[in-house]
Amino acid sequence: MTRPVSPRHHDIADDLRQQITTGRMKPGERLPSEADLADRYKVSTVTLRSALAVLQGEGLVEKIHGKGNFVRRPPRKIVYVGGWGTLDPWTAAEAALRVTVRTTMVPADSHLTTLLKVPTGSPLAEFFCVSHEEESPRALARIYIPRDLVPAGVLDDEPSWQETALRLAILGSPLATVRETVCARPPTPDEASALRTSSSMAVLAITRVATDTTGRVIEAALLTFPGDRVDAVFTTHVTDERQTQG
Numbered sequence: 001m002t003r004p005v006s007p008r009h010h011d012i013a014d015d016l017r018q019q020i021t022t023g024r025m026k027p028g029e030r031l032p033s034e035a036d037l038a039d040r041y042k043v044s045t046v047t048l049r050s051a052l053a054v055l056q057g058e059g060l061v062e063k064i065h066g067k068g069n070f071v072r073r074p075p076r077k078i079v080y081v082g083g084w085g086t087l088d089p090w091t092a093a094e095a096a097l098r099v100t101v102r103t104t105m106v107p108a109d110s111h112l113t114t115l116l117k118v119p120t121g122s123p124l125a126e127f128f129c130v131s132h133e134e135e136s137p138r139a140l141a142r143i144y145i146p147r148d149l150v151p152a153g154v155l156d157d158e159p160s161w162q163e164t165a166l167r168l169a170i171l172g173s174p175l176a177t178v179r180e181t182v183c184a185r186p187p188t189p190d191e192a193s194a195l196r197t198s199s200s201m202a203v204l205a206i207t208r209v210a211t212d213t214t215g216r217v218i219e220a221a222l223l224t225f226p227g228d229r230v231d232a233v234f235t236t237h238v239t240d241e242r243q244t245q246g
Contacts, residue, residue: 012041012051020060020071027073031061034069057198059228064135064196078131078138080206080225082180082234102128105147112144115209115220123147130194137195140224149218176213180234182206184227195226202227 019025031037031052038048052069055061062072108122116124127143187195187203197203206223225232 009043009047009050010054012037012043012048013054015041016051016055017058017060020055025071027071029071030067031069031071053198057200059198059201062136062196073136076133077229077231078133078225080139080204080223080230080232082232083178098133099129099131104128106144108144112220115207116144116146116217118146118217125150136229138225138229140191140194142222144220144222145218176215177211179209179211180206181208182232187224191224195224197226204230204232206232 016025016031025031032040034045034048034052038045041048052061052063056063060072061069063069104126106124106126108116108118108120108124110120112118112124113120113122116122118124123146124144125147127141127145129139129141129143130137131139131141183205184202185205187197187199187201189199191197191203192199195203204225204227206221206225208219208221208223209217210219210221212218
């Protein structure tokens with residue numbers, strides 16, 4: 001008697017994908033447990049997890065720690081507006097974002113020393129911000145400011161600056177220039193975990209350095225966005241030199 005051949009992980013992924021794309025499984029719906037799915041498809045949990053990993057990489061399924069696997073809702077994008085360091089939820093289908101912020105003092109390491117042009121070990125205020133729409137992370141930011149430039153009350157977690165942190169705006173002194181370096185790259189393990197994205201899904205990484213009118217660097221921000229959940233908008237003002245001469 002011939003034993004039935006167990007479906008391989010891509011066959012399972014195909015079946016679940018069809019259920020999701022045809023609407024049999026709705027956005028936000030929790031999938032059966034991995035043990036139940038493995039039993040349904042007559043495979044090991046290792047094979048089943050490989051199938052789920054395929055769907056997670058495609059953005060169809062997301063795994064929420066301690067809760068299970070869910071059909072992912074279609075991503076609704078936010079907009080990052082360059083130049084002023086603004087995360088603008090109002091231009092992104094009016095997405096209602098909430099932010100969690102952790103504030104601490106850290107010494108400047110070699111990378112931050114280069115960005116902020118301060119001696120190694122200089123005290124910096126670090127603002128670690130994660131913005132969410134419902135349960136879905138939208139952005140990750142690490143903002144660094146020299147200790148002597150931190151506005152009063154910020155380190156005391158006063159609520160008055162929460163909207164500023166939400167919009168990832170400049171927290172320091174009046175600025176003269178903002179330099180932003182943008183690249184697409186794979187997420188680090190910590191970023192993939194915090195943003196609940198696949199390690200195969202590219203992130204948009206922006207390094208923003210703000211300088212005041214004296215030339216002092218007043219803020220450095222390391223911003224990370226899931227590549228499928230953000231649009232970045234940069235506006236360049238061009239002056240015709242022929243009109244300024246004479």
